[in-house]
Amino acid sequence: MLFWEWERLESYVEKNFFRISDPGKLLAPIRSVKIWRDHNLRLFMETKSAQHLKNREQEYPPGTVRMNEDAVEFISPGGATARAYGVDIRNTKSHSNHQHGTHETTQTCSLHNFETVTSRTGTVSYIFDWVANIDKGYYIWPDIAKDSMQEISTRTFGYGDEAVTLTTTSTDESGSRNCLDLNIGGFRAILGSTKPETGRENVKPGYILYIGDPDEETRKRIRDSLSFALGFPIVYLGCAKYSEKQELLSFKAINAYSMDGRAYNVAVMPPAPISTPVGSNMLDKGKLEKVATSFFANYNNYSLSSLNWVYWHAVTAPAHMAAAYFGAIIETIQKKYIDGEGAKFNNLIIPKREYHTLKTAIFEAIKDCDLTPEIRKVFHDKISNGNTISLKVRSQRFFEHINLSMGDAEVNAWQRRNDAAHGNELVDGDYISLIKDTKLLKLTLHRIVLKITGASSEYYDYYSLNFPIRSIQSGVTE
Incomplete structure (x- = not known):
């Protein structure tokens, strides 16, 4: 596999003959190690040791909630170093051959995650974000990626000085x-799809190539912006950093x-028109760039930095709960x-001065009531905060305001x-109305x-x- 095609985690670990320099909590010495992704792109590691498993006390009681910071460190003969984080032993098997001892x-x-730094040095000039769920079959992409493969063949006749080659x-x-070659937030980002490996066709592999060295937070902003604009969730696997000479400096797999x-089954539904002509699926770079750049520019406003997470969970949630997710985001x-x-x-029901007069009159009216100090305080707190509009009115004013x-x-x-958030029963099993309202x-x-x-x-209705x-x-007209 060529370095620009997709993540090379498994082959990189294997070809560089990594050995474990610090096993952490694993049995040691370790004579072989293997790291791979399963069909859901989750990371796993397998180690083999000649040691017998000893009875150890349970590290954490059942039900413990903690941040797993257990790590294993690696080194390769070529000078590369690596570290695996969040190591969680899932299975241990022992096999003894008594005949051979x-x-x-x-x-x-x-x-x-698994991170490695190679022995190469230099300034980062290119970064690949390895991603999945890039559905190249839905849109007609505007930019071309050209491949050129050269093969040199020779044939030699004769021997020694008389040889002819x-x-x-x-x-x-x-x-x-x-x-798709775009400029988002001042950064050049090329989003593309690549040929899937055998057995991984469902993950729809792809990449985002950044020219330069944008930091991790910036790259996440760009991924989230593209995901919202294109109308499908982009699944992040990690990144690889290359020098100007296109030598691998480091990579991270998560x-x-x-x-x-x-995520792989979400219908592609961009929120706004990003294709030309209207009704086609031919991406319009200008329209897409505007939506993505606007989202990027406002990423730290209005809680958009967390929108992507909740939004795609809402899209993939069961019908009876999706409304609660969308409502919470709104x-x-x-x-x-x-x-x-x-x-x-x-945010007020009536002007402050009018409410002050009303509040004073209410306090005066309940002054002689037989109330305990605790109940009186509850009344005072309620009345003092009683001039705030309801959620329904606030929403109406919000829509008018914008x-x-x-x-x-x-x-x-x-x-x-409200029905979804409070668990209200669905009236008459009307699931069609539920889906339409969602x-x-x-x-x-x-x-x-x-x-x-x-x-x-x-916007698309x-x-x-x-x-x-x-x-x-304009809102929806039925």
Whole structure:
């Protein structure tokens, strides 16, 4: 596999003859080690030792919640060093051959991540983020990746000084539209898909190539921005860093999280039009770049940094719980936006001066009531904070404040969020209404994010038939 195609974790560990220099809690000495990913892209390690397993006291009582910081360190003959983090022994097997007097103990561990630094030196000029769930079959990609393979063949006639050698070079060139070259937040990022390995077709492998050395937080912002704009979750596996000479300097492999594989089955549904012509699946770089860059620029505002995590869990959640997820995201964004607006947003039922007069009259009215000090204090606290608008009114004012009209269907769908959050029983088993209201909550979230970030003036209406494109100000009309 060529270095630009996909992660080379298994082959890299094997070809560099890594041995364990510090086994941590594993049985030692260790005579062989293997690291791999399973079909869900989770990291595992297997070690073999001639030692017998000793009875050890249980490290942590059942039910202990902790951060697993157990590590194993490696070294290779070529000077590379590596470390596995979050080592958790899952299985231990022993085998003894009494006839030959041999014994072997095999320990299988799960890992959180594996990091290595090579003996090469230099400044980082290229970074590959290895990713999965890049569905190249949905969109028509605008940019071309060209491959060129050269083969040098020779044939020699005769021997010694009379030998005649013929040489020829054959070149095999190909190219396909399977990538996207963008500028997001001032960084050049090339998102592409790659050919899957046999048996891993379902993970839809891909990469994001960064020209330069953006830090880890910036790269996460770019991945999240692209994921939201393109309408599918990008699964992150780790990264590889290369010098200007294209020599590997370091790489990191992490335990990939795909929501137990649900990420690979999400329908591709971008929140805003990113294709040209309208109705096609031919990506428009200008439109996509605007949505992704706007999301990137506002990443640390309105809790967008956590949106990607909750959003894709909402998309993949069971129908009766998805409304609660979408509602929670909307409430969080609303609160962050309103807090940022300060006095420009009216959170009061009546003006402060009028409420002060009303509050004084109420306190005077209950002064002679036979109330215990504890109950009186409860009344005072309730009345003192009684001028704050309800969540429903606050939402209505929020939509008016950002100039988004809400139809009756969307207003009624908000109740579905309350039903899901409070476990209210589904009336008459009306699952069709449940699904439709959840679609509306998802659209409401799309419109809010697109509006407050300035990402797009239009959105896809996935509630209505044929998914029409609507102005961001206009709600769904039934």
